[in-house]
Amino acid sequence: MSKVIILSIKPEFSDQIFEGTKKIELRKSKPNVGKDDLVIIYNTIPDKAIVGICKITEIIQSTPDEIWNNYSNDLGIDKDRYFQYYFGRDKAVGLKIDSFRRFKKKISLDKIREFIPSFSPPQTFKYYNRDSLMGIFTLG
Numbered sequence: 001m002s003k004v005i006i007l008s009i010k011p012e013f014s015d016q017i018f019e020g021t022k023k024i025e026l027r028k029s030k031p032n033v034g035k036d037d038l039v040i041i042y043n044t045i046p047d048k049a050i051v052g053i054c055k056i057t058e059i060i061q062s063t064p065d066e067i068w069n070n071y072s073n074d075l076g077i078d079k080d081r082y083f084q085y086y087f088g089r090d091k092a093v094g095l096k097i098d099s100f101r102r103f104k105k106k107i108s109l110d111k112i113r114e115f116i117p118s119f120s121p122p123q124t125f126k127y128y129n130r131d132s133l134m135g136i137f138t139l140g
Contacts, residue, residue, distance in 0.1 A: 003037040004128045006050075008121055011043045013076055014051055018102040022076030024094040026085065030061060031095075031125045039097060040128075042121055049106035053099075060094035067092045 007025060009017070016022035025039075033039075037056045043049055060067060064086035068079065071094060075082060086092050112119050 003033055004040060005031055005033050005037060006040045006042050006122055006126050006128060008042050008044050008124060011047050011051075014041050014043050016076040017041065017054065017097065018052060018100050020100065023074040023098070024060070024071055024076075024096050026067075026075060026077070026082075027093040027095065027124065028086070028089060028091075029124070030059060030093045032127070033095070034059065039095070043106070044121070047106060048109040048121065050103070050112065051106050052102040054097040054101070055099040056095050057098050058096040060096065062092060063090060064092040067094055 009025065013022060013025075017025070033056055035057060039054045039056060040050055041052045041054065043051045060071070062070075064083065068075075068082055072079070072082075074096075075094070077085070109119075109121065
C-alpha cells in the first residue's frame with residue numbers, strides 16, 4: 001500500500017503545482033517515500049489549510065547545481081532563490097509529482113483539528129496512515 005505524506009508548501013508554490021508549471025517539489029532532506037506515494041498539500045500562512053493532492057513519480061537526489069542544470073524549468077523558482085535555499089548544502093532532493101488535484105474547498109486547520117485534535121502542520125513533511133486521513137476529506 002502506498003504511503004501518505006503531508007507536505008507544507010507556500011501558497012505561491014502550490015498554485016504553480018496545480019497550474020502544472022511546477023513539476024518538482026524541492027526539499028533539503030529526503031522523505032521516506034517512493035514512486036506512487038500520495039502527497040497531501042498543506043498550504044502554509046496565510047491559508048493554513050489542506051488544498052489538494054498529487055502523486056510522486058520519482059525521487060531525485062543530487063547536488064544543487066546538477067538539479068538546477070537538469071530541471072530548472074520544472075522547479076517553479078528563480079535561480080537566486082533556489083541557490084539561497086540550498087546555500088551551504090551539497091545535496092538537494094526533488095520530488096517529481098503529477099496527478100495534481102486541487103480541492104474545490106480548502107480544508108482549514110480548524111476543520112482538520114476537529115477530526116484529528118492533535119494535528120499540527122508539519123515544518124517540512126509528516127507521514128500519515130492513509131485510513132487515518134480519509135475522514136478529513138469529508139469535512140470540507
